Amino acid sequence: MTKEEIQQLYKQHIIPESKAPYRFFVPENYTSEILAYNPLCGDKYHLYQTEEESNPILQFHGIGCALSQASCSLLIRASEGLQKQELIQLIDSFLGSLSLENEISNELPESIKVLAALKNFEGRVDCIRLPWQALFEELVQKE
């Protein structure tokens, strides 16, 4: 990606999302807590899940770069209203889209496609993948 392309994506999407992250708080009650931690860089988020009739409601809190924070926020936003199976399918599709071998899935919401487009931002895919991978492992593990 060129410097201009990255700057544009940051300016329009990543910085605003990271500065006003969605459902960014520690809830009083939750049914499970998922750690998304990258020990190499120090990014650390806690995803809090409250499950109501297979409909997971998510919040998150933690510290990390603008990209991982925006990625967390967009994940929480995209998860809203989805049943557990739909959420697993969304995450699976997103993680598949992050592979350089795959096209970005047309089934993804536009906001998530923007995030997936940053897979060409060298060295930063782990920042994007971090919360998605952690949540995916938790959801699939508990199936």
Place this chain on the structure above:
Amino acid sequence: MFLCSQLILNHFKANQNPLNKIKSDFPIFDSYPDLVYLDNAATTQRARSVVGRIGTFLSEENANIHRGVYDLSTKATSAYEEVRKKVADFLKAPSSECIGFTSGTTDSANTIAKGYLKGQLKEGDNLVISIAEHHGNFIPWQQLAKEKKAELRIIPLMNNGDLELSRLPKLIDSNTKFVSVQHISNTLGTLHDIEHIIEISHQHNVPVMIDAAQSAALYFLDWDRIDYDFLAFSGHKVFGPFGVGIVFVAPKYQEQVKPYKLGGGIIRDVQVDDTIFSRFPYVLDAGTPNISGVIGLGAAIDYLVSLDRTPLRKAQEELINSAADRLSGIQRVKVLGNPKRRSSIISFTVDGIHPHEIASFLNQDNIAVRAGMHCTQPLLDHLKTPATARLSTSIYNSVEDIDKLIDSINGLIKFWS
């Protein structure tokens, strides 16, 4: 006519500039002439002579060592053992038998932890390291202490990034079996006073290991002057190849270094029920060692010896101190630590911009710096800083490189505002 003269003059000036001569020793800058490489604490670039020597060995001299009686093998053995001598001379060690080859500084620490200290340490003993250590010089001692139910004692840090060495005499007692410290902090750039640490430790007859990963390239590590007991550095941080390093062991400790990786090449006799092993340093060469890596390390040592390292080191210290001052002068930038003596490394943060974004955006301007914890999580936890951006210079870096860095950071801050 004027343009032609100017070109000749520029060419003349370029060849007169010793930095250009040094830069031309590194082929990476042929491929990337605009690269501002400021990640030397992670790895230095390879010297042209190192690349050439490895290529020659692999294409013209390649053979396994020590057990062959044909010409190629005996020549390869001689070349390999010659490097041991070169490293010994480089360190002013009493003999080449003080030098063991490892895969790098971390492997060297593991070698001494498992091959030496494990046999000395018992429940109730203690060993001393600093809070600033790289994980490679932290975890091997931490885990050994846990295994042996010994105490891991930590030299604390002062606010400026210097070790609080006034605490050291209280940390060492009759149960202290080992001290291991880095020479230069790979995160803060602090040049630690290893002579003082060694002096205090030796007053209690405690051996000291020096992690010289960040200092071996430009600092004189003369054993006959500094009197360390163990010392380690990596090839790839002295312009040599990846996957090779050294561990120095003083003569009085060599008999106590036992093999921790077992296999052929380190034995005197193998019977069905037992094995008699070689002595240090040959006891480290289980299996086929990294022969081409060692040969390349020898070329790196030759290159270092060919340099006039004292003025280069002074120039580096001036460059890094100037960079620290300039960075500190930028609003929103915080330089971590202000040690009495800083060498070649600065960690910094920019308020409101994560270090990963700093490194990624600098990369867009062809500036290579590192972001993260730099394998020093206990240090960063102590500093209550989750991550930093880190610049680290070497002999081919110039004021112009720092100018570009400062411009890029200013641009980043403006973009982010």
